Amino acid sequence: MQPGEVTLERPNGSIAVVSLRGEHDLSTVPSVREKVDEAIGDGAGLVVDLSSAEFIDSSILGAVIEAGRRSEAGGLAFAVALENPAGPVERVLEVTGLAESMPIHESAEAAIAAVAAGGEAGG
């Protein structure tokens, strides 16, 4: 019942995984941006994990896309993880067509591996 949480972890020691948990909308965009700033500042590649997000709105989608652009601009690899796609998060990604154009992987491990390999291909 709290607003959504954002965490930054480095499960393999270098690549940053920014995870969104719970409900996220415009009111949590600043927290998301803060963690993305931190991740990009460290320069090791970024995964945005939406697997535990219960809800995201278009401003959060914008923040995720922005994270991808900033990563690219900084020469960093970027990927999105969405495990067990279901619910409003998947629906919004499908309906907006972003499911096709964003590098989305069906597990955090696969996303991390893709970033470690330096590429963006989704799968």
Add this chain to the structure above:
Amino acid sequence: MSEGPELRITVPARAENVAVVRRAVTGVGDAMGLAAEAVGDLQTIVTEAAMNVVVHAYNGDDGPLEVTASRTGHELEIAIRDQGSGFRPRPASPERGELRLGLPLIAALSDGFEIRGGPGEGTEVRVRKLIAPPDEEAEEIESAPAVAADAAALSFAHEAPVAPVLSRVIGILAARADLSIDRLSDSQLLGDLVSVTPAGEFTDGRVDIEVSEEAGQLAISVGPLVAGASERLLEEMELPEQLGGSLQGLASEVKVEESADGSERLRIEIDDAR
């Protein structure tokens, strides 16, 4: 007298309050038996329309965001209203990551929508979502109520699902007030007790409840009630002995506020220092 929508919720148009209206609409959708995907669509629809109000309606000033839910036959109609500067095309700001997906999402996820209003008139976005079984007749929508600062004002038609909506709104505002888990569940119990107040006890025939939080305190304000209703409510709100035996035991404070016109409000305050 027409009863108006099943639910009307009014909050100050701030980004953190969109979650409150989103949860209230989720409660209505669940109570009406919408499929999980349809409820998810409603969450997105309401959030996108409400965020447009937060960002564009009042140019940074305060103002009300009103959401109503009405059942008409086999459709649920949600309306999102503001009293702001009207809907105008504005260029997107790519540097802020704005996608302008709000209206396309609303269009894609609803079974029909319309936008009304214009410069200086405020804006109303009305959205329809099909639900399975046909039921009651359409009802007239009434005009906007006043909204207090830092409060969610709820107004229900007399057979509307009060408890599931009130419980969710109390949940999110009690968490914002940083109440302990025990006091949060006391708040929801108090909400359940006031949910069954008959519409006839209210001066306008609708169940009107305001939930607000300020400085670590949650307040549930029931009214405007007819004279004497508070006393009747307090008598009826008995709890089992093992939970304290009375409403007074659960709340931090209970007040009856009388107005010059004879109406009353019952105000229940909950904080961590009981």
